[in-house]
Amino acid sequence: MSETVEIRKGLAGVTVDRTAVSHVNVESNSLLYRGYPVQELAATTSFEEVVHLLWYGDLPTAEELDRFRAAERKHRALDAHLMDVIDGLSRTAHPMDVVRTAVSVIGADDPDVADQDPETVLRKALVLYAKLPAVVAHVQRRRRGLAPVPPRDDLGYAANFLWMTFGDEPDEVVRQAFDVSMTLYAEHSFNASTFTARVVASTLSDYHSAIVAAVGALKGSLHGGANEAVMHTFDEIGTAANVVPWLDTALADKRKIMGFGHRVYKRGDSRVPTMQAALDSLVAHEDRPDVAELATTLETEFVERKGIYPNLDYPSGPAYHLIGFDTELFTPIFVASRIAGWTAHVQEQYADNALIRPLSAYDGVGERHVAGYVPDAAAVAAATRREEQAG
Numbered sequence: 001m002s003e004t005v006e007i008r009k010g011l012a013g014v015t016v017d018r019t020a021v022s023h024v025n026v027e028s029n030s031l032l033y034r035g036y037p038v039q040e041l042a043a044t045t046s047f048e049e050v051v052h053l054l055w056y057g058d059l060p061t062a063e064e065l066d067r068f069r070a071a072e073r074k075h076r077a078l079d080a081h082l083m084d085v086i087d088g089l090s091r092t093a094h095p096m097d098v099v100r101t102a103v104s105v106i107g108a109d110d111p112d113v114a115d116q117d118p119e120t121v122l123r124k125a126l127v128l129y130a131k132l133p134a135v136v137a138h139v140q141r142r143r144r145g146l147a148p149v150p151p152r153d154d155l156g157y158a159a160n161f162l163w164m165t166f167g168d169e170p171d172e173v174v175r176q177a178f179d180v181s182m183t184l185y186a187e188h189s190f191n192a193s194t195f196t197a198r199v200v201a202s203t204l205s206d207y208h209s210a211i212v213a214a215v216g217a218l219k220g221s222l223h224g225g226a227n228e229a230v231m232h233t234f235d236e237i238g239t240a241a242n243v244v245p246w247l248d249t250a251l252a253d254k255r256k257i258m259g260f261g262h263r264v265y266k267r268g269d270s271r272v273p274t275m276q277a278a279l280d281s282l283v284a285h286e287d288r289p290d291v292a293e294l295a296t297t298l299e300t301e302f303v304e305r306k307g308i309y310p311n312l313d314y315p316s317g318p319a320y321h322l323i324g325f326d327t328e329l330f331t332p333i334f335v336a337s338r339i340a341g342w343t344a345h346v347q348e349q350y351a352d353n354a355l356i357r358p359l360s361a362y363d364g365v366g367e368r369h370v371a372g373y374v375p376d377a378a379a380v381a382a383a384t385r386r387e388e389q390a391g
């Protein structure tokens with residue numbers, strides 16, 4: 001039994017709603033956050049300013065930025081209950097599972113139930129935005145058997161994130177590259193995780209449930225998990241000299257090469273040149289030309305053979321590696337950034353909501369009956385009516 005309706009697998013090419021948060025323009029290969037080109041934001045503003053822009057619709061004035069920064073600093077530390085839950089999880093749990101659990105715990109500990117109120121959403125979002133760096137840093141240190149490093153109020157968001165992770169104040173090159181990556185990851189219209197958050201919000205479920213679901217969607221290797229997968233690929237290949245034979249085998253085996261391709265951009269991801277420049281600065285700073293050589297060789301070979309270009313995860317993976325994060329921490333960093341975009345979309349969904357519930361075309365077996373079942377007259381009449389309606 002199969003119905004003849006047009007199916008758009010993966011909702012490819014389907015426009016499901018409007019958004020004022022960001023604009024991915026494939027024609028001009030550009031990405032605007034609330035109207036500002038992301039490259040300009042990466043060059044001139046901090047991640048904190050970008051978060052303010054996405055949540056309040058505009059870049060902050062100096063005074064607004066001071067207030068926003070002070071509010072974030074107030075919530076940086078993890079409370080004892082959350083630390084206990086994290087420390088109760090297996091040390092080998094995937095960091096994305098730990099982050100997903102942490103968001104859930106923060107949500108369960110939050111007494112406010114006026115979920116769709118814009119002020120409530122922003123209050124909850126601020127806490128998550130402020131605490132996620134400490135969660136990521138603690139998970140990274142715990143994996144290495146190291147004690148947590150408390151946050152520092154005198155450091156900005158990016159510097160404090162790296163301080164809590166490594167226990168050192170980062171060099172400016174490293175801080176800047178990390179801050180740029182956070183800005184580039186912050187928002188990207190109706191990607192799979194954002195859409196997931198909007199689906200959950202559309203049922204009038206709460207903010208934290210929407211974010212927990214979004215974390216789950218981001219984890220997959222076709223989406224945010226690709227930055228981790230890129231590094232696993234690099235580890236598998238080893239050196240630039242191995243790229244060609246590795247790629248021959250991978251393509252013969254019909255493997256997807258992680259960090260390449262995009263559902264929307266078909267001529268290259270608008271964010272890649274900016275992240276590539278950040279990666280180049282890290283390569284020079286860490287004196288790791290081998291990483292650049294491997295990345296460039298794989299990119300050149302793959303683009304030449306398939307005409308498929310790198311996405312943001314391709315330069316971000318090796319950049320986070322050079323900063324010193326374990327590979328499994330790359331997607332949790334993406335979460336810490338994308339909380340900005342998810343929040344803006346949940347706000348937008350609540351503000352003009354319609355339950356998201358698409359249709360499906362049934363192609364299973366036709367109607368059949370349980371052996372021994374004797375239908376009563378009403379059931380027979382209902383079945384007859386159904387058949388007549390189906391024609």
Ligand SMILES: CC(=O)SCCNC(=O)CCNC(=O)[C@H](O)C(C)(C)COP(=O)(O)OP(=O)(O)OC[C@H]1O[C@@H](n2cnc3c(N)ncnc32)[C@H](O)[C@@H]1OP(=O)(O)O
Nearest residue numbers: 221222223224226255256257258259260261262263311313
């Ligand atoms: C931040 C982000 O989330 S960016 C995306 C991160 N994800 C990745 O890097 C994972 C690798 N990339 C992919 O799997 C895909 O390019 C996606 C999922 C991102 C986009 O995919 P879609 O728009 O659905 O395109 P689809 O997967 O159908 O690919 C079209 C064709 O290109 C091929 N292709 C696309 N990407 C790749 C890739 N990375 N490696 C090999 N082949 C690829 C497909 O196999 C397919 O070939 P076919 O037509 O011969 O079957």
Ligand SMILES: O=C([O-])CC(=O)C(=O)O
Nearest residue numbers: 187188190191192263264
């Ligand atoms: O837009 C997408 O499909 C994936 C992506 O690049 C992102 O979420 O940053």
